[in-house]
Amino acid sequence: MNILSISALLFFLLIGVFVVDADLAMQKKTEIKTLLELSNHHATFAVDPVLKNEGVIDLMEKEALARFDKRMLENGGYRREGNKYLPGKHSVTTDSLSFARHYIDFLSWRNDHQLFLRFDGSDVSFDRVVAGARRQAGGLLQITVVTEKGEELRLAPKTMVGPSHIVIAYVNERPFVPILPAHAFPVVSVEEVKW
Template sequence: MGINVISISSLLLFLLIGIFVVDTDLAMQKKAEVKMLLELANHHATFAVDQVMKTEGVIELVEEEALTRFGDRMLENGGYRLERNNFVPAVTSVTTDPLPFVRYYVDFRSWRQDIDMRVRYDGRTLVLEQAVPGAVRADGGRLRIRVITERGEELELAPKTMVGPSHVVVAYVDERPFLPILPAHSFPVVSVEEVKH
C-alpha cells in the first residue's frame, strides 16, 4: 500500500513538472509568434510615407495611414481586429485575450537622439507615460523601453539603436492560463521599424 502511494505521488509530481514544461514552451512559442506578427505589421506600416515630403528629400510617416496598415496586417496574418488601443483576437489567433499596445513615432528630426520610453500596464490597457529625449549620437539614438506592470514590476526590454525615422510598437500579452494552477502568460513585446525610403 505504501509503495502504491509513493508511486502515485511520484507520478503526479512528474505529471505536474511536465505540465509546467509544456506551459513554459507554449508561452515561448506565443512570444515568438506575437513578435513575428508585430514585426510583419510594423514593416507594412512603415511604408505609409508622405509622398509630397519625400519628393523634397524628407522621409515622414503618415501616422493615421500607418496605423491602418498595421491593423490590416494584424488582421490578415493573425486574425486580430483593431479596437481602440487593443487587438482583439479571433478564435484562431495565437493569444486568447485582447492584446493592448502603444505606438510611438520617432521622426526625421529626432532619430539620432536617445529616447527613454516608459510604458505602464494597468491590467487592461497599455499607456505611454513618457518618452524622454537624451544624448545625440551620430550613428542613431538608442531606444530604451521600460514596461511597468500592474504589480509595479519594471521590465526593461533590450535597447535598440535607430538607423532612421522609426515606428515603435509595444504590446503586452497578458492572458489567463489554461489550468488554474499555472501562472498567466504575461510579457511585453516590441517592434522597432525604420520608415521606408
C-alpha cells in the same frame, strides 16, 4: 500502487504541465513578435509623398495604423478596437493584446530615447518619453514597462537607423491550466520608415 508511487506520478505530471505551459508561452511570444514585425514593416511604407520629394521622410500616422491593422487581421486574425487587438478563432492568443505606438521622426531619430510605459492589468499606455543625447550613428532606444504589480520590465535596447515606428504590445493571457500563472510579457517592434 502505494501512496509514494502516486505522489511521484503526480509530481512528474505537474512538472510536465509546467514545461508544456512554459513552451506554449515561448511559442506565443515568438509568434506575436513575428506578427508585430510583419505588421509594422507594412505600416512603415506610409510615407508622406510630398515631403519625400523635398528630402524629408515623415510617416503619415493614420495611414500607417490602418496598414498595421490590415496586416494584424490578415496574418493573425486580430481586429483592433481602441488600443487593443481582439483575437479571432485562429489567433495565437485567446485574450486581447493591448498596444501602444510611438513615432520618432526625421529630426529626432539620432537622439537617444527612453520610453516608459505602464500596464495596469488591462491596458498598456505611455507614462513618458524622454529624449537624450544625440549620436551620429543613431539614437539608442530603451523601453521600460512597469506592470500592475510594480515590476519593471526592461526590453533589450535598440539602435535606430532612421525615423522609426515603434509598437509595444503587452500579452496578458490566462494560462492553459488555471493553477499556473498567466502568460504576461511585452513585445516590441521597431521599424525604420521606408523611403
